[in-house]
Amino acid sequence: xxxxxxxxxxxxxxxxxxxxxxxxxxxxxxxxxxxxxxxxxxxxxxxxxxxxxxxxxxxxxxxxxxxxxxxxxxxxxxxxxxxxxxxxxxxxxxxxxxxxxxxxxxxxxxxxxxxxxxxxxxxxxxxxxxxxxxxxxxxxxxxxxxxxxxxxxxxxxxxxxxxxxxxxxxxxxxxxxxxxxxxxxxxxxxxxxxxxxxxxxxxxxxxxxxxxxxxxxxxxxxxxxxxxxxxxxxxxxxxxxxxxxxxxxxxxxxx
Ligand SMILES: C[S@@+](CC[C@H](N)C(=O)[O-])C[C@H]1O[C@@H](n2cnc3c(N)ncnc32)[C@H](O)[C@@H]1O
Numbered sequence: 001x002x003x004x005x006x007x008x009x010x011x012x013x014x015x016x017x018x019x020x021x022x023x024x025x026x027x028x029x030x031x032x033x034x035x036x037x038x039x040x041x042x043x044x045x046x047x048x049x050x051x052x053x054x055x056x057x058x059x060x061x062x063x064x065x066x067x068x069x070x071x072x073x074x075x076x077x078x079x080x081x082x083x084x085x086x087x088x089x090x091x092x093x094x095x096x097x098x099x100x101x102x103x104x105x106x107x108x109x110x111x112x113x114x115x116x117x118x119x120x121x122x123x124x125x126x127x128x129x130x131x132x133x134x135x136x137x138x139x140x141x142x143x144x145x146x147x148x149x150x151x152x153x154x155x156x157x158x159x160x161x162x163x164x165x166x167x168x169x170x171x172x173x174x175x176x177x178x179x180x181x182x183x184x185x186x187x188x189x190x191x192x193x194x195x196x197x198x199x200x201x202x203x204x205x206x207x208x209x210x211x212x213x214x215x216x217x218x219x220x221x222x223x224x225x226x227x228x229x230x231x232x233x234x235x236x237x238x239x240x241x242x243x244x245x246x247x248x249x250x251x252x253x254x255x
Contacts, residue, residue, distance in 0.1 A: 013040035013078075013105075019208035029212040031077070031101035033245045039078050039104070045199040046209075048192070048243040053143060054081060056240055057172050058088045060250055064170045067092030069138035074098050074128060074161075075145025079108035079121070086117045087143075093138065095119060100127040128157050134164025143174040146225075147217050154220075159232040166255035171234070174248045178219040208232035222247060 016038040020043055029035075035042070044050050057147050065071055067090055076097035085095070099105050102125050112121050126133055128149060134140060140161050149157050179185040193206050201209075220228070222239075226249075229237045234251035241248040 007067045013042075014038050016042035016045065017205075018042070019205040019212070020202065020235070022204055023208060027212060029209070029216050030217060031099075031104055035153040036101065036103040036107045037079065039107070040080060043094055044082070044091070045201065046196060047144065048195055048246050049241060053174055053241060053248055054084050056248060057081060057141055057143065057174075057191040057246045058084050059215070060170065060172055060240070061085055061141065062088045064090045064139050064252075065093040066138040066166070066169075066170070069136050069166060070094045070096055070134075070166075071139040072096045072134055072137055072141065074133075074140060074142045075148070076108055076123070077101075077110050079123075081143060082108075082121055083112060083115055083117065088120065089139075090217075091118050093119075095121040096133075097121055097123045098126050098128070098133055099123075100125065127192045129153050132160045132164065134161055137161075137165045138169045140165060140169070140171045142171065144176065146173060147175050147219050151220075153217055155228060155232065158228055162234060162253060167253060169253050171250065171253075172248070173225070173229070173247070175218065175225055176219045177222050177225065177245050177247055179245065180221055180223070185245070191244050207223075219245070225249065 013036060018034060018038060047053070061071060071085065071089060071093050076099050079097055082097050096251070097108055098247060105123050105125050109123055110238050124133065146157070165171065175213065179188060196206050226237055229249070229251045233253065235254040236252040237249060239247055241247050
């Protein structure tokens with residue numbers, strides 16, 4: 001196996017049945033204790049190509065990470081990515097996991113504690129809307145998190161990432177996106193719900209989760225994400241993976 005390949009993903013999380021029962025009223029989706037408990041099952045059954053997203057993140061991060069610098073995972077949830085990155089990134093790189101959900105960070109700490117990583121991971125409960133957290137970074141990972149940042153503040157958050165990266169550092173960004181063509185948008189969303197059905201979610205679960213995410217997850221179009229990255233200063237921006245309305249990108253801060 002090449003050096004950059006992390007071990008295969010495995011999850012022992014309980015099955016995600018958060019939206020299985022028809023609920024009264026409209027509740028916005030929250031990354032709370034109930035979500036944290038089933039998150040690893042939810043994400044593998046809800047995100048297309050999730051294991052390939054993690055694998056390519058490891059590949060890129062291993063090549064961009066520099067000893068003596070920091071690697072951040074923004075919106076680290078239960079630390080799945082940091083645990084995948086640990087065996088493939090040089091031990092001289094410090095890992096920082098950031099999430100504004102204390103329940104996610106509790107779960108992340110417990111998973112990392114029992115996995116026996118090669119380094120100590122610094123976990124921070126912090127809101128990306130509020131503070132500049134990035135310094136001396138060679139790699140910033142942001143998987144399916146920018147889409148939860150309020151559009152008005154998105155450019156400021158991405159600017160802070162750029163400012164906190166060292167020259168030749170990279171941002172690895174994964175986002176759910178919306179399409180300019182309403183026809184393609186409708187089709188891509190249908191294919192996505194078909195994928196969720198294939199992964200065992202019922203029509204009720206799919207519909208209720210969609211409603212819960214409506215005011216919380218605001219996707220940008222591919223060209224908006226690309227423009228945002230260039231606007232804050234990233235010189236090289238490339239798409240690395242694409243599945244209909246999901247895309248992974250790498251953006252490099254070149255001197
Ligand atoms: C879809 S999950 C990320 C999945 C994870 N990166 C992975 O690869 O499995 C989004 C995460 O971002 C966190 N989040 C959302 N808004 C945030 C904010 N403003 N500041 C910090 N974390 C945030 C949520 O608590 C959640 O854990």
